[in-house]
Amino acid sequence: MKITFLGTGANGGLPQVDCDCKYCRAALKKKNKQRLRSSLLVETKRSRILLDCGPDFRQQLSGVGLKIRDLDLIVITHFHFDHANGLIELSGGRPCKVPVLVSERVRRLWKRFPNQEIEYMVKSGFVKLVSEDNAKKCGVKLVDVPHDPGFPTVAVIVSDSSGKVWYSPDVSEITEKMIKEIAMIDVVVFDGTFLNENTYPASKFNHLTIEKSVDILKREVIYTHVNHSENVKEIENFLRAKRCLLARDGMMVTLK
Numbered sequence: 001m002k003i004t005f006l007g008t009g010a011n012g013g014l015p016q017v018d019c020d021c022k023y024c025r026a027a028l029k030k031k032n033k034q035r036l037r038s039s040l041l042v043e044t045k046r047s048r049i050l051l052d053c054g055p056d057f058r059q060q061l062s063g064v065g066l067k068i069r070d071l072d073l074i075v076i077t078h079f080h081f082d083h084a085n086g087l088i089e090l091s092g093g094r095p096c097k098v099p100v101l102v103s104e105r106v107r108r109l110w111k112r113f114p115n116q117e118i119e120y121m122v123k124s125g126f127v128k129l130v131s132e133d134n135a136k137k138c139g140v141k142l143v144d145v146p147h148d149p150g151f152p153t154v155a156v157i158v159s160d161s162s163g164k165v166w167y168s169p170d171v172s173e174i175t176e177k178m179i180k181e182i183a184m185i186d187v188v189v190f191d192g193t194f195l196n197e198n199t200y201p202a203s204k205f206n207h208l209t210i211e212k213s214v215d216i217l218k219r220e221v222i223y224t225h226v227n228h229s230e231n232v233k234e235i236e237n238f239l240r241a242k243r244c245l246l247a248r249d250g251m252m253v254t255l256k
């Protein structure tokens with residue numbers, strides 16, 4: 001299995017539009033400091049799966065030389081705009097009925113608050129919503145995780161014979177169930193929005209800090225979804241001592 005980080009930034013990416021902070025200014029000057037919105041491409045022996053489809057989707061897909069029709073499945077962790085707003089791009093070409101997996105909790109919520117863009121895409125044949133049962137053949141499993149109470153959120157597990165990957169870019173707490181699942185995982189990709197509460201009240205924004213999750217998980221973890229406010233050097237130094245890693249756009253990991 002091969003995983004490619006198509007984006008490792010939080011909701012505003014880096015540089016964030018209309019921000020003058022020193023990290024956004026530095027990223028404007030240096031391309032290698034820039035981060036697109038969080039998204040992971042997972043290529044297993046059988047399938048090519050995109051985890052999250054945010055507003056940078058078009059650029060991310062063409063950046064790795066792929067077309068929409070090359071994807072076997074798109075999975076959406078939750079409907080915050082930085083994880084789902086790229087879905088509208090699927091209506092830009094010919095109707096190709098890309099299978100899109102969202103959790104049952106999200107579907108139930110739609111019945112009460114229909115998402116008009118997605119309704120349109122499904123009705124016009126651009127998107128085919130599939131059930132979790134249906135996605136099993138791609139080796140995909142969803143696990144509910146706490147994040148924003150108004151937006152049901154999942155972690156995605158993708159497995160093949162080479163191993164298992166866990167992807168949860170947005171998490172506010174670590175539950176017993178998550179700990180049990182993560183014990184079976186080879187590569188864990190986790191919420192790295194904030195190092196600690198020094199720059200932002202992370203918990204108020206429904207994110208668990210890196211410092212806290214490192215302490216709870218006590219294992220090798222790759223962090224992603226970094227906010228523009230964070231000192232990347234400081235995070236990298238902190239994580240190095242814990243045998244963990246901060247992802248960068250374009251980074252690849254192969255499981256054999």
Ligand SMILES: [Zn+2]
Binds near residue numbers: 011080082083169170
């Ligand atoms: Zn996010």
Ligand SMILES: [Zn+2]
Binds near residue numbers: 078080147148170
């Ligand atoms: Zn979120």
